[in-house]
Amino acid sequence: MIKKKKILSILGSTGSIGVNTLELVRRNPDKFRVKALCAGSNVRKLATQIKEFSPALVSVKDEASLKALKKILGRGAGQRAYKITLLCGEEGAKKAATMAGVDTVVSAIVGAAGLVPTLAAIKKGRVVALANKETLVIAGEMVMKAVRKYGAKLIPVDSEHSAVYQAMKGHKKKDVKRIILTASGGALRSLPLSKLKNVTPAQALKHPNWDMGERITIDSATLMNKGLEVIEARWLFGLNLDKIDVVVHPESTIHSMVEFCDGSIMAQMGSSDMKGPISYAIGFPERVQGAKDPLTLSGKLLSFKDVDEKRYPALNLACHALTLGGSAPAVLNAADEVAVSAFLKGRIAFTSIVKVVEDVLKEHKVVKVKTIKDVISADGWARVEATRLIKTESKRYK
C-alpha cells in the first residue's frame, strides 16, 4: 500500500521546535510536506524556509514583519515565483492553523500567543502536534472540551508528555497510579543557592541537556517549566494533581514515567533530541525511522532525587495556581513570560522571576474561565501588573 504524505502546517517555524520539525521534513520528503508556515518576526530565517519548502501560505506576527518579509522575497526570484499567500497577525496565524488539506498542525509558537491559532485548529477537528504547552496551561479545561466536541486529536510534543503518552498506550487509565515527570534541574542545578541571585542570562541559558528556545530554557532553570508541564499533564491526561509527581533526573535519559496500580513503572528513554517526540507526534501512528540519534546505554547512569523546594519555589507556585483554578494559571503564565523577558534584559535578578510571578498572583482575584475572552483578559491583566511591579519595585527585584 502506498502511504499518503502527511501535510503539515507549522506554527512557530523559525523557533527551536519549528526548525527541528523542518529538519524531519527535509530528511523524510516521502513522508511529509509543508503547506503553511507561521512565525513571529525572524523574517530572514522564514524567507530561507519559504525558498526551501515552498509553502502555499505564510503568516508573520504583524504588519511590520510582513513588510520586511515581502521586501526580502521581492528580491531575487521575486515573491510571485513562490505562489504564496502572505498574511499577518492573529488572523493570519488562524488561517495557517486551519488551512484546508492540512493533516497535522504543529503548534510551536512560544507563549500565550499560541492559544488562539491552536484552538482554531482544534475547532477544525485537526490533529495537533502540541508543543505550545501554554495552550493547556492557560485554558486547559476549555481546550479539552473543544478537543472532545470537534473530534480533534492532541499529540504532545513536550518530551515528558510524549513519554507518558507512549507509556500509557495499551493501558487503562484506571490502572494508572501516578505519572512521574522528570526534570533535569536546568542550567543552575549545581550552583550554590547563595549565588543564584547574581547569575547572568548567559549562565541561565546554558541548559545541560537540551537545546531549546530562550523562555523554556530559563523556565527550566527555575523549574517553572516543570510547573507548567504539571498543569499541561493535568488536562492532557485528565489526572488530578495528586497523581502527578516530579522527580529530578539530571541525565534526562528517561523522559518521564507512568506507575501502574500493580507497582510496575513504564519509562520512556532516548537521547535528548526533540526530533524524537516531534517525529512521534507528526508521524503518528507510524514511527519515523532514524528520527534521532540512538541512545548509547553502555556506561549510562540513571539517578533520581526529590525536588529541592528552596532551590525551585516555582514548582509549588505553579501547583498552587492549578489548585486555585479559573484564571490563575493564565496569570501565572503571563507574569512568568514578562518576568523571564525582564531577566533576559537584565532588569531583574534571576531569583526575582518567581517573586514577580508570586506577587502578581497574590494581587489577582481569580475568576472563572469560560471563554477565550476570559483567558485573554486575565493574561492581559497579569502582563500589565507584572510590568508595573517590575518598574515600581525595581530595587526589590534587582
Ligand SMILES: NC(=O)c1ccc[n+]([C@@H]2O[C@H](COP(=O)([O-])OP(=O)(O)OC[C@H]3O[C@@H](n4cnc5c(N)ncnc54)[C@H](OP(=O)(O)O)[C@@H]3O)[C@@H](O)[C@H]2O)c1
Ligand atoms: N524547544 C524545545 O525543545 C521545546 C520542548 C518542549 C516544549 N516546547 C514548547 O514549544 C513552544 C515553542 O518553544 P521553542 O523553544 O521552539 O521557542 P522559540 O525557539 O522561542 O520559538 C518560538 C517561535 O514562536 C514564534 N512566535 C513568537 N511569537 C509569535 C507570534 N505572536 N505569532 C507567530 N509566531 C510567533 C517565533 O517566531 P520568530 O522567532 O520568527 O519571532 C518562533 O518561531 C513553547 O511553548 C515551548 O514551551 C519547546
